[in-house]
Amino acid sequence: MVAxxxxxxxxxxxxxxxxxxxxxxxxxxxxxxVVIVGSGAGGATLAAELAEGGLDVVVxxxxxxxxxxxxxxxxxxxxxxxxxxxxxxxxxxxxPVMYQEGRAVGGSTVVNGGMSWRTPEKILERWHHEAxxxxxxxxxxxxxxxxxxxxxxxxxxxxxxxxxxxxxLKEGADKKGWxxxxxxxxxxxCAGSNNCAFGCPTGAKQSALVSYVPRALHFGARLYSxxxxxxxxxxGKRATGVVGTVRGANGKRHRLAVRAKLVVSACGAIHxxxxxxxxxxxxxxxxxxxxLSLHPNTKVIAVFDRDVRGWEGVxxxxxxxxxQDEGFLFAAVNIPPGIVAMTTRHLGAELGELMHDYDKxxxxxxxxxxxxxxxxxxxxxxxxxxxxxxxxxxxxxxxGVGLLSELLFAAGAKKIxxxxxxxxxxxxxxxxxxxxxxxIPKRSIExxxxxxxxxxxxxxERDRSVTDDxxxxxxxxxxxxxxxxxxxxPIGVNxxxxxxxxxxxxxxxxxxxxxxxx
Amino acid sequence: xxxxxSEKFHAxxxxxxxxxxxxxxxxxxxxxxxxxxxxxxxxAEQTMGALPSLFRAGLIAGITAYDQASxxxxxxxxxxxxxxxxxxxxxxxxxxLGGFTPVQREFAKAVKQVLVLGHYEHPKIQATLGYKPQxxxxxxKKRRLDVYSDEIAKHEASILAPDPLPRARxxxxxxxx
Numbered sequence: 001m002v003a004x005x006x007x008x009x010x011x012x013x014x015x016x017x018x019x020x021x022x023x024x025x026x027x028x029x030x031x032x033x034v035v036i037v038g039s040g041a042g043g044a045t046l047a048a049e050l051a052e053g054g055l056d057v058v059v060x061x062x063x064x065x066x067x068x069x070x071x072x073x074x075x076x077x078x079x080x081x082x083x084x085x086x087x088x089x090x091x092x093x094x095x096p097v098m099y100q101e102g103r104a105v106g107g108s109t110v111v112n113g114g115m116s117w118r119t120p121e122k123i124l125e126r127w128h129h130e131a132x133x134x135x136x137x138x139x140x141x142x143x144x145x146x147x148x149x150x151x152x153x154x155x156x157x158x159x160x161x162x163x164x165x166x167x168x169l170k171e172g173a174d175k176k177g178w179x180x181x182x183x184x185x186x187x188x189x190c191a192g193s194n195n196c197a198f199g200c201p202t203g204a205k206q207s208a209l210v211s212y213v214p215r216a217l218h219f220g221a222r223l224y225s226x227x228x229x230x231x232x233x234x235x236g237k238r239a240t241g242v243v244g245t246v247r248g249a250n251g252k253r254h255r256l257a258v259r260a261k262l263v264v265s266a267c268g269a270i271h272x273x274x275x276x277x278x279x280x281x282x283x284x285x286x287x288x289x290x291x292l293s294l295h296p297n298t299k300v301i302a303v304f305d306r307d308v309r310g311w312e313g314v315x316x317x318x319x320x321x322x323x324q325d326e327g328f329l330f331a332a333v334n335i336p337p338g339i340v341a342m343t344t345r346h347l348g349a350e351l352g353e354l355m356h357d358y359d360k361x362x363x364x365x366x367x368x369x370x371x372x373x374x375x376x377x378x379x380x381x382x383x384x385x386x387x388x389x390x391x392x393x394x395x396x397x398x399x400g401v402g403l404l405s406e407l408l409f410a411a412g413a414k415k416i417x418x419x420x421x422x423x424x425x426x427x428x429x430x431x432x433x434x435x436x437x438x439x440i441p442k443r444s445i446e447x448x449x450x451x452x453x454x455x456x457x458x459x460x461e462r463d464r465s466v467t468d469d470x471x472x473x474x475x476x477x478x479x480x481x482x483x484x485x486x487x488x489x490p491i492g493v494n495x496x497x498x499x500x501x502x503x504x505x506x507x508x509x510x511x512x513x514x515x516x517x518x
Numbered sequence: 519x520x521x522x523x524s525e526k527f528h529a530x531x532x533x534x535x536x537x538x539x540x541x542x543x544x545x546x547x548x549x550x551x552x553x554x555x556x557x558x559x560x561x562a563e564q565t566m567g568a569l570p571s572l573f574r575a576g577l578i579a580g581i582t583a584y585d586q587a588s589x590x591x592x593x594x595x596x597x598x599x600x601x602x603x604x605x606x607x608x609x610x611x612x613x614x615l616g617g618f619t620p621v622q623r624e625f626a627k628a629v630k631q632v633l634v635l636g637h638y639e640h641p642k643i644q645a646t647l648g649y650k651p652q653x654x655x656x657x658x659k660k661r662r663l664d665v666y667s668d669e670i671a672k673h674e675a676s677i678l679a680p681d682p683l684p685r686a687r688x689x690x691x692x693x694x695x
Contacts, residue, residue, distance in 0.1 A: 049683050073651035076565065076639045086568030147683075153673055161658070188673045189666040191658035194651070202659045211677055218678045311651045337649055338638035342631040348608075351634065352546025358647045508683050 009067040017217040018105075020065050021226030024248040027255040030222070032058040033517050034510075035242055035260040037229045037275065040107015041499040042482035043266030044208035044216060045148070049507030051219035055517060058258050059216065059223040060244065062267070063103035066110075068210065071199030075336040078198035082111050089270075091294065091374060091385035097447045099294060099385070101268055105225050106209030108268070108496075112450065113196050113316050113333070114185040114205045115494035116154040118145045119501070123491045131488040132460030133469050135505070144501040144508075151215075152186035152206040152500070161192030163313015165362045168304070169332040170318050172411030178322035183331070185314075186211075186496070192314040194334055212500075227256055230381075232263050232279035232479065239263035239479035261517045262510070266482040266503075269452040273376045273485065274383035276456065281476060283466045287457055292374040292387060293490035295451035298397050299333070299365040300404055301340065302413035303357050310334030310361060320407065327369035327492060328400045330407070335363055343446065344417060354417075364408060366400040367451070368393055369492035376455050385452070394442040402435035419446040451495050456485035470509040471502070478517075482506055527567030533578055534559055536585045537633065539600035543611045544630045545637040552642050561636030577632075580625040584614060 014020070034050055036043045039061040051057045066081065079087050084103040091097040102108035121138045128137050148154075173180035186206040195201050203210050217223060229244035241259040248254045265272045273289035282288070311334050320330035337358045346354050374387030389397075398420075405416050409429040416426040418435070421444040426432060459465025462474035471486050473479045482503050484495050491498055510517060529537070541555040549555055566574050588599040588610050599610050615626040637643055644650070663670070 052680070052682055073655055074639075076561065076635060080564060080568035083568075085570040085573070086565060088569050088573060143684075151677075160661075188670055189662055191655075191662040193655040193658050195655060201655050202662055204662065215677055309648075311649065312654050336638070336651070337644065337647055338635040341634040341638045347544050347630065348542075349547055351544075352548060355546070355638065355647065358649060504683070508685065511683060512685055 009065050009070060013067050013069070014065065015214060015217045017221065018065060018223045018225070021247045022249045024246050024254055024256070025250070026248070028246070028257070030058055030256070030258045032056045032222075032258055032260045034058070034262045034264060035060065035258040036264045036266055036482070037242060038107060038266035038268065038271075038483065039105050039213060039223060040102065040208055040266065040268065040483070041109050041496045042484075042503045043264070044106065044109075044212035045500045045503035046264060046266065046482050046507050047216035047221045047223075048212045048219065049504055050510060051216050051221040053507065053511040053514060055510075055514065057216065057221040058260070059221055060227040060229055060242065060256075060258070061105050061107075061223065061225045062228050063105060063107075063225065065105040065225040066199065068199070068201065068203040071195065071201040073195060073198070073201075075198050076338065078111070082199060091292075091387040093374070093386060093388045095389060095443045095445050095447055097294060097296060097387050097389070097449055099270075099449045099452060101270060101450075101452070104209070105223065106207045106213055108450070109207035110199055110209050111197050112207075112496060113494070114187055114190075114207075115316060116149065116152065116184045116186045116497045117493040119491050119498040120493060123489065127458070127488050131458060131465065133458055133488070134460075135469065141501055141505070144504040145497065147504055148497055148500040152211050153188050154184050154186050154497070156182045156184060157187070157192070157314055157317050158189055161190050161314045162317040163192060163194065163310060163334070164308045165310040165332045165334055166313060166315070166317040168308065168362050168411045169320065169330070169364060169407070172407035173318075173320045173322070175410040176407055178320055178407070180318050180320045180322075183316050183319055185316075190314055192312070194311045194313060194315055196315060197335075224256065229267075229275060230278070232265070232275065232281070233257075234279065237475065238477040262478050262480065264480045264482050268483050269455045269485040270376055270383050270385055272481055272483055273455040274378045274381070276473070276481075277378040278381045281473060281479070283473075284475060285463050285465055287464065288466050289376040289378065289383075289455050290373065291454040291457050291488075292376055292385060292452065293370050293372075293454045293487075294374070294387060294449040295453075295490055295492075296368045296370055296389060296393060296397060296447045297365055297449050298401060298419040298445060298447055299363055300401060300408070300419060301344070301417040302362045302364065302405075302408040303415040303417075304360045304362065304412055305414050306412070307359060308362055309359050310363065311336070323400070323403065324492070326396065327371075328396055329367045329493070330364060330400070330404050331367075332362055332364045345421070362408065362413070364404055366397070366404055368396050368400065369490050373454065389442060389445070389447060391442065394445060397445055397447070398435060398440055402432050405432050405435065420444045421446070451484070451490075453484040453487040453490055453495060456481045457488045458486045459488060470506050480506065527563065527574070529563045529566060530578065532585070533581050534563070536581050536600045537562055537629070539602075539607055540611065540629060541633055541637075542604055543608050544633050548643060548646060549637050554637075554640055554642060557640060558633060558636040561639055562632040565632045565635060577625075577628060580621075581629065584625065584629075
């Protein structure tokens, strides 16, 4: 049996209403009130709310269905099976930005860190004033956030689940006198298995896979995995369904079509604009695929002379928020040795020597609220992201790396590896000035991200936005978007809860006029 | 590309040969000492299978070009890189890693990445680091169930409990007016 088959959930473990490619033996045509493309934070939330509201919902997911039992410490199997293109997706720019997207039932919520933060009030105000959105201010969003937090059980970590690496980060922040806060995460007594990015092996993380997806199925939604949607079908401006393909039981590809009264694209900020574009949807604003922001991230590797064993305990138990007004955050994120080794400049025996101290490493990252935007272009039907890191954001990354290094030295780090090609390791706080004073070319910065946003932005004005206040595509009928594509601007915090809250708000809007979609 | 596509991928023999010759260059010496070069390349093959098809095709073309280009490198005396002794193989690799063109440099980095990933994902290597994450997962998973089973069951029940969305909340101020 090949590994992918072992990784996939056997039929006996599948809930009713959930169908994988193996269940499909020929071409298939389905009818529904609503078809949703994507089963992540946006799609699953919307599906559950609409199904409970009495609509007949079909969800189509490109990735496979994998249960909690399949999630183990085998990180590379998880990357191959749960991430799009093995995690090797790149936004073209100088430097290039490597980004990752989940591709599985539950979407990126299956592989994210579980950070659950409300959209900052200042961002919602900005959306209200600049994008002209109504019903979006903090007081308006309160019931949607509250409902999502109840469903996905947003809480602080139990103390016993927090590992040494995170305590070191907090210790460093405390010594510097910097603001550090416990993270809010969607978890039910998270055990601290440190496997969030490879599928939670305990089921504690309340990803869509174990929360909104089972709820949607329970209330009658049907979910088909292993389906690649090719395009949205339309009659004039009206969306009438979708067509795609599914790899069936016999390994053959079969056609799958869904006819529906409402079509929702919830496949993320990279794939939503591509799906709309290859379906012939045009935005008079020219903004479809534009406005891509992605919270550039970078990381440092700090080596201590004491045991850290960063894999023992939850990651990102704390966030350092001292510099949030400047637009960046710090957190400790342990990553497996293979991925650490991939990202260093070391080779051969020198690599072995470095990795010998893997159990003494703290890996800390920073997230930047970006000031520039890129674009997703659709080339031969497939999306390609283009993003140019601005000088302003590159300076923020350099400054952040310097400050993060100061924090880690304050906590006792002996050596810190830089995310800048050609910049030597730092061996003490006195070395940090090198970061501030030297010229580090932008192209030498190692930039990664998991937060892509903004490519079908909401807005009141149809000449400046792709979708309206509730994610319905301007100049189209019965076609909506429900993912991070909707964000008019980056939000500066982890986006999952914002996506879920917006999806809940959109569901309520649809249910207010439910007869239109029955 | 589906996960099944990635599982079906087998690198051409000459590509495997080049990758095997590079294990001793980019991975720590334990790879050769423990005799796990084949397994590292098996892993690299799986990783390549999960890559976007264009990326994978580029990598294979790059490996072929890298191997054959050494024939015109005077110190190689006309040999392909995989036939060179270790010291020469290392020099050839380093020449690409510091190469004039970004393509050479990015290719050399990509090859290193797929090989060292395979190296450090190998259970024998993980054991030498004291890295036993599955043991930790099993331990805390049990602790969680022992301590919190009632609360976990309560939350699981709430996932399926009726809680319909209140209507008319979504209307904007303007629409309500």
